Amino acid sequence: xAQTVLQSKSINKYFKDPVTVQVLKDISFSINQGExxxxxxxxxxxxxxxxxxxxxxxxxxxxxxxxxxxxxxGKNEGQLARIRNEKIGFVFxxxxxxxxxxxxxxxxxxxxxxxxxxxxxxxxxxxxRLKSLGMETLALKKANQLSGGEKQRxxxxxxxxxxxIIIMGDExxxxxxxxxxxxxxxxxxxxxxxxxxxxxxxxxxxxFAESTQRIxxxxxGRIINQ
Amino acid sequence: MNYKLIADIAKSxxxxxxxxxxxxxxxxxxxxxxxxxxLGFMNGLNDLLDGLVLNRTPHVRLFNEIKPNPNxxxxxSGDFKNGYNFIRSVKSSGGRVEIYNSAAIIKxxxxxxxxxxxxxKITAPVLYNAGTxxxxxxxxxxxxxxxxxxxxxxxxxxxGNPLDLRNVSNSIILGKGVAEKxxxxxxxxxxxxxSKGDRLPLKMVxxxxxxxxxxxxxxxxxxxxxxxxxxxxxxxxxxDIQIKLKDLELAPAVAKEYxxxxxxxxxxxxxANSQFETGxxxxxLISYAVGITxxxxxxxxxxxxxxxxxxxKMDTIAILKATGFSGxxxxxxxxxxxxxxxxxxxxxxxxxxxLLSLLIDQVxxxxxxxxxxxxxxxxxxxxxxxxxxAFSLITTYLAGFFPARKASNIDPVIIIRGK
Numbered sequence: 001x002a003q004t005v006l007q008s009k010s011i012n013k014y015f016k017d018p019v020t021v022q023v024l025k026d027i028s029f030s031i032n033q034g035e036x037x038x039x040x041x042x043x044x045x046x047x048x049x050x051x052x053x054x055x056x057x058x059x060x061x062x063x064x065x066x067x068x069x070x071x072x073x074g075k076n077e078g079q080l081a082r083i084r085n086e087k088i089g090f091v092f093x094x095x096x097x098x099x100x101x102x103x104x105x106x107x108x109x110x111x112x113x114x115x116x117x118x119x120x121x122x123x124x125x126x127x128x129r130l131k132s133l134g135m136e137t138l139a140l141k142k143a144n145q146l147s148g149g150e151k152q153r154x155x156x157x158x159x160x161x162x163x164x165i166i167i168m169g170d171e172x173x174x175x176x177x178x179x180x181x182x183x184x185x186x187x188x189x190x191x192x193x194x195x196x197x198x199x200x201x202x203x204x205x206x207x208f209a210e211s212t213q214r215i216x217x218x219x220x221g222r223i224i225n226q
Numbered sequence: 227m228n229y230k231l232i233a234d235i236a237k238s239x240x241x242x243x244x245x246x247x248x249x250x251x252x253x254x255x256x257x258x259x260x261x262x263x264x265l266g267f268m269n270g271l272n273d274l275l276d277g278l279v280l281n282r283t284p285h286v287r288l289f290n291e292i293k294p295n296p297n298x299x300x301x302x303s304g305d306f307k308n309g310y311n312f313i314r315s316v317k318s319s320g321g322r323v324e325i326y327n328s329a330a331i332i333k334x335x336x337x338x339x340x341x342x343x344x345x346x347k348i349t350a351p352v353l354y355n356a357g358t359x360x361x362x363x364x365x366x367x368x369x370x371x372x373x374x375x376x377x378x379x380x381x382x383x384x385x386g387n388p389l390d391l392r393n394v395s396n397s398i399i400l401g402k403g404v405a406e407k408x409x410x411x412x413x414x415x416x417x418x419x420x421s422k423g424d425r426l427p428l429k430m431v432x433x434x435x436x437x438x439x440x441x442x443x444x445x446x447x448x449x450x451x452x453x454x455x456x457x458x459x460x461x462x463x464x465x466d467i468q469i470k471l472k473d474l475e476l477a478p479a480v481a482k483e484y485x486x487x488x489x490x491x492x493x494x495x496x497x498a499n500s501q502f503e504t505g506x507x508x509x510x511l512i513s514y515a516v517g518i519t520x521x522x523x524x525x526x527x528x529x530x531x532x533x534x535x536x537x538x539k540m541d542t543i544a545i546l547k548a549t550g551f552s553g554x555x556x557x558x559x560x561x562x563x564x565x566x567x568x569x570x571x572x573x574x575x576x577x578x579x580x581l582l583s584l585l586i587d588q589v590x591x592x593x594x595x596x597x598x599x600x601x602x603x604x605x606x607x608x609x610x611x612x613x614x615x616a617f618s619l620i621t622t623y624l625a626g627f628f629p630a631r632k633a634s635n636i637d638p639v640i641i642i643r644g645k
Binding site: 048052055057058077078081082084085086090092094096097098099100101109110112113114115158162170 | 228231235238239241242541542544545546547548549550551552553554555637638639642643
């Protein structure tokens with residue numbers, strides 16, 4: 001029996017402005033260690049909203065979220081930040097690297113924040129991850145000198161720096177061309193197969209979703225199919 | 227907390243927008259520069275104006291006031307002890323202005339550890355004779371060395387050598403106004419008549435200018451021995467003992483103590499010159515008010531720039547939060563930016579303020595009222611520099627506080643989804 005990494009117990013979410021609308025209705029599912037899960041659904045069905053709740057950044061919901069056996073409710077902002085730092089890796093649609101820093105430093109920042117390793121170790125780990133993604137030659141470039149596909153791969157390296165228990169992606173290939181999307185997908189697949197990395201990716205690219213191990217389909221705030 | 231990382235991120239954000247940061251820092255630099263220069267200059271002037279009177283005023287002055295005896299005979303009589311006695315037409319007794327047993331008092335005062343030094347003095351009202359005209363005036367008999375040491379007497383002697391008062395017998399230094407009225411020059415002999423009618427020719431050896439014209443029109447100086455001779459008094463005759471203390475603030479207490487101990491009148495500098503402290507206080511207050519206003523304006527500049535920076539760096543803040551930086555970390559980063567601007571701007575301000583003070587110190591400033599001054603006075607008290615840097619840090623902290631709080635409250639979800 002594989003270990004449960006993330007569990008959602010009847011999560012409800014309302015948007016209260018301007019009128020109260022229920023965007024998530026009784027969402028319950030769990031993700032096991034090593035699974036590569038994609039969440040699909042039409043635009044506006046609440047899949048991104050769900051992801052931000054699962055990522056602990058959105059705390060305004062009903063129900064329970066359990067990450068790595070810990071209930072997230074009742075934790076303060078600093079504790080949640082610590083959990084994001086340590087246990088969750090993020091890849092966004094718009095690469096979101098910090099342009100003030102080099103590629104290497106971008107990858108290192110969450111590691112430096114965690115303070116589990118010394119700066120030299122963090123740097124070494126960052127280089128290792130960049131190497132495994134074939135990005136080591138760009139390590140000392142500024143983040144804004146990279147192409148979109150390169151930025152997304154750096155973002156993946158950054159997501160991996162603290163060995164998170166789960167990587168979450170919000171349309172990570174949504175803004176990339178076919179070639180780069182395939183590249184990013186291959187990376188995810190390799191992470192899953194070689195390192196048994198758990199992945200939860202929101203996408204509306206059907207071909208992307210079909211290639212994952214498990215598809216959670218959402219519609220109108222509910223899980224239709226999982 | 228990982229301050230090194232926070233500082234590193236703050237530095238990168240600061241340098242990424244170094245032009246803006248520089249403008250903010252220049253605002254602080256300018257205010258601190260003006261603050262330092264203004265306070266230095268104002269306090270320099272204060273010191274000068276206070277010095278005009280306070281430098282020449284003893285902290286405690288022992289003398290005998292001419293006044294009625296407080297112990298009238300009726301009070302000593304046992305018959306009237308229980309009543310309250312009204313006495314009319316009481317006259318001042320004695321008229322003895324000499325300090326009793328002055329040699330012993332001087333010795334005792336000199337032994338007091340609170341006392342920096344003493345200068346005995348004789349005040350003699352005289353008439354200067356110029357042909358048929360008599361000009362009223364005052365000759366002060368002084369000990370030139372003590373007077374120069376304690377009250378900067380030599381600084382105010384504009385012509386001639388003050389030491390000649392001591393070295394040349396029967397010599398006098400005339401006030402500038404007196405010398406002009408008498409048309410006397412150095413080396414001339416001046417006739418002086420005392421209130422008792424004795425007349426003595428004195429040789430003029432210098433001109434004294436205090437900067438207070440009315441004072442210079444009546445005042446002259448002679449040595450103690452010469453004045454005693456002029457008055458026909460023995461060489462123990464002293465009318466005033468001027469005492470300078472190590473700590474000015476002790477003056478009222480010491481005055482009270484000496485008055486009782488030596489059975490003489492004692493006046494302290496605070497009582498004699500209270501209006502000067504008021505003036506200095508108001509001037510200092512005004513300079514602080516102006517300086518702080520400048521700093522507040524600079525603070526608004528920093529506030530604006532940080533606010534703008536936060537709008538520009540929304541993405542950065544969101545991503546920092548998404549990857550595990552807490553609101554506290556973000557707040558520290560922006561406060562760090564604000565304080566760096568404040569510290570660098572402030573330190574540069576101290577430097578430029580010092581340079582500007584040096585410049586003001588070189589500007590010629592000649593006025594008849596202030597004979598010893600040739601350039602504008604500046605006070606380089608390190609206190610102003612400490613206050614300056616402290617204020618620059620406090621203002622920038624406050625200016626950074628609200629933008630930083632705003633940054634820490636940014637919801638990363640809104641930013642990331644908002645794209």
